[in-house]
Amino acid sequence: MTKGPNTRLADLFGLAGWSKGELARLVNRQSVAMGHAQLSTDTSRVRRWIDVGETPRDPVPKVLAALFTERLGRVVTIEDLGFSKPGQSAGRQRSGLDGLPWAPDRTAEVLTEFTGMDLMLNRRGLVGAGAALTAGSALSSAMYDWLAGDRSSAAGVLETGHSGGVRADAAALDRYDAAPVGSQEIEALEHSVEVFRAWDAARGGGLQRKAVVGQLNEVGGMLSYRHPERVQQRLWGVAANLAVLAGWMSHDVGLEPTAQKYFVIAAHAARESGDRPRAGEALSRAARQMVHLGRPDEALDLMKLARAGSGAETLPRTRAMLHTIEAWAQASMGRGQEMRRTLGEAEDLFASDKGDVPPPSWMQMFDEADLHGMQALAFRTLAEHDLSAAGPAEEHAKRALRLRDEQRQRSKIFDWISLASACFIADDPEQADRYARLALVSVGENSSHRTWDRLREMYRLTGRYAGHSRVEELREEIQQALPRKPKPPKLSREPKPTRLPGAGGADLRSV
Secondary structure, eight states: OOOSOOHHHHHHHHHHTOOHHHHHHHHHHHHHHTTOTTOOOOHHHHHIIIIIOOOOOTTHHHHHHHHHHHHHTSOOOTTTTTOOOTTOOHHHHTTSSTTSSOOHHHHHHHHHHHHHHHHHHHHHTOOOOOSOOOOHHHHHHHHHHHHHSOHHHHHHHHOOSOOOSSBOOHHHHTTOOOOOOOHHHHHHHHHHHHHHHHHHHHHOSTTTHHHHHHHHHHHHHHTTBOOOHHHHHHHHHHHHHHHHHHHHHHHHTTOHHHHHHHHHHHHHHHHHHTOHHHHHHHHHHHHHHHHHTTOHHHHHHHHHHHHHHHOTTOOHHHHHHHHHHHHHHHHHTTOHHHHHHHHHHHHHHHHHOOSSSOOOGGGTTOOHHHHHHHHHHHHHHHTTTOGGGHHHHHHHHHHHHHHOOTTOHHHHHHHHHHHHHHHHHTTOHHHHHHHHHHHHHHHTTOOOHHHHHHHHHHHHHGGGGTTOHHHHHHHHHHHHHSOOOOOOOOOOSSOOOOOOOOSOOOOOOOO
């Protein structure tokens, strides 16, 4: 079947730097390694894939995905290569949004394929993040009606080819031996989410990211079996929580396009679990990512989608959290009046939560300390545009530190950096030096790359105090604490064949 030139494959092919003959030889070699010795590819077929849009038969798309993933040092899926799945229109496939929104079976398939490729990168020691982030406005346009609409009616529109059997589509069968799970297994999975979440809050995402991705890969396989509705919904809920964690940990270590993909997967999984507020919260993480990367306008687009997707059942505390993210984006754009109004609404919402309805597990991390921490973040960001915001930033950072749980080490580091940065902006280098050193005490024990990014931003603020002896010493200590940015991995001309993993297995004004 041909659809015209496959521009997505052509772009990736150009980045990889292979000739068509080299790619054909690599496909043949990798196919043999995967147990498909009968396949044979030549230069003319590679040319047809690229120039005519011909879709190769299985397992060639998987072979290509594995080869490009290793070559480029980032996750490359079958859809990234421009190959349509059965029943998927070429137009939606080629949109750059992977045919958003996805039907439930497609969500499970994307989840498992993406985590499998991510695990392969972990094993090979590749950490590249060369893919482009999808614009927040583009995500909003693709997902708004689906996320804000009724779940049952949306499912009726999106679901195609549902046979009513106990297994998912045929493509799912070769990646997981589908079998039912019971309540005990789901409880164990839900407990593992809490363990991973606590570890991330204490030490950052770098050390446990691989474990979270592996667990998510397992859950994706479990979803290929059609359980009773209540069990299936709980599994989707676990998938949503793990995908948010995988996304947040990926963001924490600088894998930005990977993080965004996990946030989108999480929103889909939460929608299938019936937890619309969780879907909105997942998208708010993508918005926070955009502000961190200096793209607050994109963040505001995503926050509109997050609010629309959250639904009327969203608790006041969750709505307060969403408001603080919106305020941070407004501060990044110098919109002080809007930011103050939005933070005022966040405070009112937080105060109106009487605690008579227990918060969901994923909201337990947002407490009063986080409210003040986010306010400190917003005011400190605004202080770069409006000096009068430095005082409120100091006040909220101090209140956040007084309230912080000792286990929330990463958040405390961010609070110290917020406080020190506000003092530097307010021309108080003595106090700034004191608070900055408190941040430096713990930063070496944390695997969060974001703490390094924010230290670099604080370092930028110290430049105006070049003649201040204590600050000069501080600058040297910051330089010693910051790791050197790793060089990108060298790409061999013809990488060794690898086996696909099985299902078992910017301007940073943030603080």
